Amino acid sequence: MGRYVIRRLLQMIPVFIGSTFLIFFMVYALGDPVAALFGDKAPDPATAARIRKDLYLDQPLWKQYLHYMGQIFQGDFGTAFNGQPVTELMASAFPVTLRLTLVAIVIEVIVGITLGVISGLRRGRTVDTTVLVLTLVVISVPTFVTGYLLQFLFGVKWGWVRPTVSGEVAFGELILPGIVLALVSLAYVTRLSRTSIAENVKADYVRTAVAKGLPRRRVITRHLLRNSLIPVVTFIGTDIGALMGGAIVTERIFNIHGVGYQLYQGILRNNSPTVVGFVTILVIVFLLANLLVDLLYAVLDPRIRYA
Amino acid sequence: MRGATHAKWAACAVAVALAATACGGGGSDGGGGESGIVSSSWGDPQNPLEPANTNEVQGGKVLDMIFRGLKRYDPKTGAAVNMVAEKIDTTDSQNFTVTLKDGWKFSNDEPVTAQSFVDAWNYGADVRNKQNNSPFFSDIVGYENLHPASGEPKTKTMSGLVVKDAKTFTVALKSKFSTWPETLGYQAFSPLPKAFFTDHAGWLSKPIGNGPYTVDSYTKGTAMNLRKWDGYTGEDKAQNGGVDLRVYTDNNTAYTDLISGNLDLVDDIPAQQLKNVANDLGDRYINQPALIIQTLTFPLYDPQWGKEGMEKVRRGISMAINRDEITKQIFRDTRTPAKDWTSPALGEDGGFNATLCGDACVFNPTEAKKLIQEAGGLPGGKMTLTSNVDTGSHRDWMDAVCNSVNNALGEGPVCTVNPVGTFADFRNQQSAFKLTGPFRSGWQADYPLIQNFLEPLYYTGASSNYGKFSNPEFDKLVDQANQESDTAKATATFQDAEKILAEQMPAIPLWYQNGSAGHSERISDVALNQFSVPVYNAIKVS
Numbered sequence: 124m125g126r127y128v129i130r131r132l133l134q135m136i137p138v139f140i141g142s143t144f145l146i147f148f149m150v151y152a153l154g155d156p157v158a159a160l161f162g163d164k165a166p167d168p169a170t171a172a173r174i175r176k177d178l179y180l181d182q183p184l185w186k187q188y189l190h191y192m193g194q195i196f197q198g199d200f201g202t203a204f205n206g207q208p209v210t211e212l213m214a215s216a217f218p219v220t221l222r223l224t225l226v227a228i229v230i231e232v233i234v235g236i237t238l239g240v241i242s243g244l245r246r247g248r249t250v251d252t253t254v255l256v257l258t259l260v261v262i263s264v265p266t267f268v269t270g271y272l273l274q275f276l277f278g279v280k281w282g283w284v285r286p287t288v289s290g291e292v293a294f295g296e297l298i299l300p301g302i303v304l305a306l307v308s309l310a311y312v313t314r315l316s317r318t319s320i321a322e323n324v325k326a327d328y329v330r331t332a333v334a335k336g337l338p339r340r341r342v343i344t345r346h347l348l349r350n351s352l353i354p355v356v357t358f359i360g361t362d363i364g365a366l367m368g369g370a371i372v373t374e375r376i377f378n379i380h381g382v383g384y385q386l387y388q389g390i391l392r393n394n395s396p397t398v399v400g401f402v403t404i405l406v407i408v409f410l411l412a413n414l415l416v417d418l419l420y421a422v423l424d425p426r427i428r429y430a
Numbered sequence: 431m432r433g434a435t436h437a438k439w440a441a442c443a444v445a446v447a448l449a450a451t452a453c454g455g456g457g458s459d460g461g462g463g464e465s466g467i468v469s470s471s472w473g474d475p476q477n478p479l480e481p482a483n484t485n486e487v488q489g490g491k492v493l494d495m496i497f498r499g500l501k502r503y504d505p506k507t508g509a510a511v512n513m514v515a516e517k518i519d520t521t522d523s524q525n526f527t528v529t530l531k532d533g534w535k536f537s538n539d540e541p542v543t544a545q546s547f548v549d550a551w552n553y554g555a556d557v558r559n560k561q562n563n564s565p566f567f568s569d570i571v572g573y574e575n576l577h578p579a580s581g582e583p584k585t586k587t588m589s590g591l592v593v594k595d596a597k598t599f600t601v602a603l604k605s606k607f608s609t610w611p612e613t614l615g616y617q618a619f620s621p622l623p624k625a626f627f628t629d630h631a632g633w634l635s636k637p638i639g640n641g642p643y644t645v646d647s648y649t650k651g652t653a654m655n656l657r658k659w660d661g662y663t664g665e666d667k668a669q670n671g672g673v674d675l676r677v678y679t680d681n682n683t684a685y686t687d688l689i690s691g692n693l694d695l696v697d698d699i700p701a702q703q704l705k706n707v708a709n710d711l712g713d714r715y716i717n718q719p720a721l722i723i724q725t726l727t728f729p730l731y732d733p734q735w736g737k738e739g740m741e742k743v744r745r746g747i748s749m750a751i752n753r754d755e756i757t758k759q760i761f762r763d764t765r766t767p768a769k770d771w772t773s774p775a776l777g778e779d780g781g782f783n784a785t786l787c788g789d790a791c792v793f794n795p796t797e798a799k800k801l802i803q804e805a806g807g808l809p810g811g812k813m814t815l816t817s818n819v820d821t822g823s824h825r826d827w828m829d830a831v832c833n834s835v836n837n838a839l840g841e842g843p844v845c846t847v848n849p850v851g852t853f854a855d856f857r858n859q860q861s862a863f864k865l866t867g868p869f870r871s872g873w874q875a876d877y878p879l880i881q882n883f884l885e886p887l888y889y890t891g892a893s894s895n896y897g898k899f900s901n902p903e904f905d906k907l908v909d910q911a912n913q914e915s916d917t918a919k920a921t922a923t924f925q926d927a928e929k930i931l932a933e934q935m936p937a938i939p940l941w942y943q944n945g946s947a948g949h950s951e952r953i954s955d956v957a958l959n960q961f962s963v964p965v966y967n968a969i970k971v972s
Contacts, residue, residue, distance in 0.1 A: 159854035206478035
């Protein structure tokens, strides 16, 4: 187990370097960001040259990348154009998005798995069909549509909640955006757990458990659910990263100043330190979530061993 | 009876507690409190908030609240009126003596002196400080020493600025510039307190100025809370208790908040909402001209477009564009079809003239086709329009312009659109002179002067002359106008120069961009100034 974890952690290094280089290269390919700093006016050449020098933009790409990586290992992620260190932006953005992700994941897990279990156990009946149709609808409607729609209904028309999230980002305010963010993944979780449950319900060990006279509740939670969760856990694990990076739309709609917002601004302004810095952290989140998922397999199914 | 007393006491306690928390949240000033505060939409300023480094609307909004310079542009007329300046004297339009009024101070009680201006201007001009607005100081003698084209500057001051006493300083310009005092309303010329230089980081996190508001709290990227400054001695005192600026990631969201009563003021109505705005807001919707014009500039550095005789084609293309239709359909009248190269916000006296472009700006497809065919048709038989498409419905109007041109010429799809993903990328292509077809060029004036609409854009070698237009006659007239000390005559000479643009058509005037805003029923007296920034200090809260 220990050796497995170490091996996995070592494997992360090339993935990390490769992905940061790709992102760096892509942002670089967008072009020189300095001209845009001056708005409609022509950049003053001397000032622009100094800004380029300060941002290391006057060097060839590979040198810029090496310089940037050197900085990162010293914990310095560079400076955004508004003069704020990127680490400061991260410190304000990641907790916000983390909170939003947490709300979304909780909704996803509780609602998704419950619905999945219910429809899986009643395969082919009305409940099952209804859930399948509903999830299909949810999957096919883009997030911005559900986002604006729910915001309009709950926030503007009925006035139940504030349509936007305030600067404090309290958990209560995040429920509606959390639902919007979770909705698509929730549908997948439901469908995955439904299929898995429907398959396993006919398995020998379930029949044995029932034959032993165990209560139905215990059969479902301890035996059926535990074995059916592996594909679901895989999905949720990768979803953590996807939700954190993919919250751009939701964050825009509800005016949440999280990772999505900073990334959007960074891309719009060609601000490579912001974009690469944030994506780097997201890559790490992805990698760790994947590792966590793999380790969870062993908890769910003791037959899985790591060496 | 006993129970009733208890209930009464409890009610009183709750009332006191509520009042106490309300006071706690309401800011420190006695007059306003949360009830007198205006909440307004905001965007994250692009650069750190320093007067000489702010060149866009969002940062400018804050500077307009916390700073007052020598002059200020009257929000209604655009005329430059004295604020901190008592008088600005000159005998030769080149050497100026600035005298300050008594009684002005910064919100940290430091008096505003001649030194406050000279230090601020030297800081702004110094290339080491990388200020975007440095070129605004380039008319002053000694600018090159502080802002050399390459290498390190040798000094820290410009020799053209001399402090005579606490209230007086002199400015020597490199050449005659009669309207120079009028430019001093621009925010880059704001004075700075000593704290700016001694604790720069501290100042940036909580700017200190001499305007009607002070910064109460500033959370970068999220919000800035400004409060009325009771010590302000200027005439334009704040009529409200303060302004809370909230950063919105999307102007649609801000609009939603306005409609549902969470926000008082939105100064940028999203294009998608323009069809609902009359219904939603009624007379609380403001749509008025600003100092912004959008043009389609030709790459005259490209021999195909720049060669002799092509002005006919350029005029023809201008006549093929149905401006009325596009501004109505796509922009819902938040743009006004352009009739010259300035802006109606200048006013007739300021140099705006609706007849200057003449027939060339009137939609006339038959004449357009005739003109273009006479001159030998489009270069290579086709043309491409280029603009960034990340904001401003640029994609939509470019498609519409191309349709207009294609219909007029009737030769099939000869006009196509080249959409560029980001503003930054577009700016790079534009400033590298790589474009081979007409491209969008937006211009927001820094000060309400006709000079600012012509010289930076069309003077030979001027900084924002992206089409590389060059015409000796035009240059001569601009120089003449700058030396003319009589304002009316200077304006007339600028208009003579503008007539050359009408003949040569180096850039097609498309439309003037309006400022559009909406506000809640809570506030009144809302207006936009010529820069489409709300005049915050005049807003009243009911």
